Amino acid sequence: MDTMRDRLAPAVSRLLDKDPRVAVVLAEIGRDGFTDAWRRHPDRVINVGIREQLLVGAGAGLALTGMRPILHTFASFLVERPFEQVKLDLGHQGVGAVLVSAAASFDWPAGGYTHMSPGDVALLDTLDGWTVHVPGHPDEAEALLRHAVAAGDDKVYVRLSVQSNADRRPVDGEHFVTVREGRSGVVVAVGPLLDAVLTATEGLDATVLYATTVRPFDAAALRRAAEAAGTDVVLVEPYLAGTSASAANDALRDVPHRVLGLGVRRAELRRYGTAEEHTAAHGLDARSLRERISAFLGTRAGAGIASAPGA
Structure with a gap:
């Protein structure tokens, strides 16, 4: 491709x-x-x-x-x-x-x-x-x-990024797309991290929203998802961790909620390596995401992630 x-x-x-x-x-x-x-x-x-x-x-x-x-x-x-x-x-x-x-x-x-x-x-x-x-x-x-x-x-x-999901999704330049529905929290996957998030959340009772337009932030979509799935929100972004945390907090400002921002860590990695190695070092591979999302949502990670694609 x-x-x-x-x-x-x-x-x-x-x-x-x-x-x-x-x-x-x-x-x-x-x-x-x-x-x-x-x-x-x-x-x-x-x-x-x-x-x-x-x-x-x-x-x-x-x-x-x-x-x-x-x-x-x-x-x-x-x-x-x-x-x-x-x-x-x-x-x-x-x-x-x-x-x-x-x-x-x-x-x-x-x-x-x-x-x-x-x-x-x-x-x-x-x-x-x-x-x-x-x-x-x-x-x-x-x-x-x-x-x-x-x-x-x-x-x-x-x-643009060299990282890519396997399949395209419908995008309109404005709204998040609901990819999976659950009742134990909301995970917002941004851009090329969707596949890793879907692998990481397989079997977890969580809603997954897919975001390709992050500004303006689709607050209405997050609120709708949180009303059905709960107000624990995980943001998984391919840039600096927590970049959209304030936008998510604003979207849910009138209800008790928690937000976990996952993304690129601030500490510089001083070895070149490969893009895949950087992804893993920043905790954005499927295995690391599984552990961090499960711990935050209070959901026990299931078996099988070791052999899952992208893990």
Whole structure:
């Protein structure tokens, strides 16, 4: 199966052909995928070189002229390095863009910590008005990208990953999807962590919600699930642990509840390893999730997880 990023250039190239408002701004990374699109639309496929602050500034300038810019590079160079430009050139000036990242939290461990960005969504949470999509399958990534481009002039972040669930789910760019229903708590699985969560919760009496759009947070879906399954909530996110805890707390602010935030730990892992080894080290593999979710929900973990896929 191709990756989410494999879909990016073909999908965006089709958007360039169809919509004269769409423009693409790159900072070297990913430029080869847009060679043909650049030949057809040399005025709307722009490579600024290794200048990430200029990447965002140029995108904001295009937005000020009425264009719908799509900005792409690795997450650490798209959100963290040019954060001042994200805050001022886009937010302060009141214009929007579609930021599409790659390399997510630890997708490319060989790149080292400079190429990791587990805090990207938490950082965007310090700003107002951002929509954040975290697809869990290449088909979902393509659908959410089209949704983001069509979203008027909003500020949208699409977080791509090499990690993927086996199957796509219906996504609409707004709502959580109920994948499993139970009565002993709610587990919210974000993006590419759904398969691990389903394996981890097999046989547990818990509701599983699938989230691919995390900002705005679907508070109504969480409240409905909590009314039926109880107000113990586990968030399983592929970025910094606890990033959505305040959103979940706000959703349930008028009822007694508990929230456990699972995700990438703050401690830096200083060995490159593989993405799978980083997943396990952060406790996001199915076995670790089983233990932590079961302990929190007060449910005894069943046998068989040792041989379950993804464990």
